[in-house]
Amino acid sequence: GHSFPTRRSSDLTNGGGSGMSIKRQAFIKLDKISVQNLKLGLEFDSVLTSSLEDINVEGCYQGIIHNNVSGLSGPNSMRWSKVRVASSTTNGIIMGAGSASHYDTLTVEGNGTQSTNNCGIVLTSQSDQLAGNVVFSNPYFELNAGAADLYIDNASTYPLVVTIVGGIFARASSTRYTTNCINVNSSGGDRKSTRLNSSHLADL
Numbered sequence: 001g002h003s004f005p006t007r008r009s010s011d012l013t014n015g016g017g018s019g020m021s022i023k024r025q026a027f028i029k030l031d032k033i034s035v036q037n038l039k040l041g042l043e044f045d046s047v048l049t050s051s052l053e054d055i056n057v058e059g060c061y062q063g064i065i066h067n068n069v070s071g072l073s074g075p076n077s078m079r080w081s082k083v084r085v086a087s088s089t090t091n092g093i094i095m096g097a098g099s100a101s102h103y104d105t106l107t108v109e110g111n112g113t114q115s116t117n118n119c120g121i122v123l124t125s126q127s128d129q130l131a132g133n134v135v136f137s138n139p140y141f142e143l144n145a146g147a148a149d150l151y152i153d154n155a156s157t158y159p160l161v162v163t164i165v166g167g168i169f170a171r172a173s174s175t176r177y178t179t180n181c182i183n184v185n186s187s188g189g190d191r192k193s194t195r196l197n198s199s200h201l202a203d204l
Contacts, residue, residue, distance in 0.1 A: 010087055011039055012061070013061070014039055018040040019033075019035030019042055019057070019060070020041075020042050020043070021040075021043040023045040025047045027048065028047055028051070030051070031054050031055070032054045032055075036057075036060070038060045038061070040062050041057035041060040041085070042057060042065070044064075044065065045067050046069050047069070048076060049076060050075065050079075050080070053080070055083045058087050060088050061090060062090050062091055062094075063088040063111060064083075064093045064095070065094045066078075066095040068129070074101075074125055074132055075101065076099050077099075080103045080104065081104045083107070084106075085108050085120075086108075086111065087109075088111040090116075091119055092120045092144065093106075093108065093120070094124075095123055096123075096126065097123045098125075099133055101134045103134070103136050103139065104138065105139070106139040108120040108140070108149065111144045114175070115146075116147070118145065119151040123151065123153070123162065124152075124155055125153070125188070127157070131156075131159045132159075132161070133160075133161045134161070136165065137165045137166060138165065138166040138167065141169045143176055144177075147179055147183060148178050148183035149178050149180075149181050150182045152183070152184045153184075153185040154187070154188055160193070162194045162195070163194075164199050166198050168202060169181040169202065170202045171202065181201050
């Protein structure tokens with residue numbers, strides 16, 4: 001049989017393995033998965049559509065990466081529900097911004113390192129994709145550290161619309177916090193629109 005190392009604390013050095021790496025798929029579905037204390041929790045590379053439910057990623061050097069689909073678009077028709085990413089040493093989630101994507105009840109907490117460019121979520125479109133629209137329903141951000149809880153960059157020459165419904169961005173510590181709750185950029189030069197609906201930026 002195989003002997004595997006036991007890692008009982010958060011990965012602070014980028015030295016562990018990966019929980020799961022999935023590449024070049026049109027659609028994948030994952031549910032009821034917990035990944036802890038690894039170099040990278042979950043990686044989706046050139047996966048067009050994913051459905052995630054009841055996922056917990058905690059204590060990894062980097063939480064989840066869901067890249068854009070090379071030469072095609074951002075990930076489209078995404079459906080994530082009850083996904084928690086916590087205590088990542090660097091970024092919690094790095095994801096491409098495609099179209100018709102819905103992230104419901106995300107919990108993003110304790111990710112990043114103070115005085116760095118780390119973010120809870122980094123959401124970016126790629127330069128050659130068409131217009132994108134992304135909805136976050138009831139997301140909860142708390143005790144992330146670095147540049148932003150949510151960083152959005154439209155690298156495309158087409159519009160990107162991000163809607164946040166019922167979100168909470170909680171700043172609960174004077175020593176661990178992000179510079180901005182939400183940071184929006186347009187490196188591609190086209191329009192970006194962020195809509196807040198019944199969301200709360202809280203200093204607890």
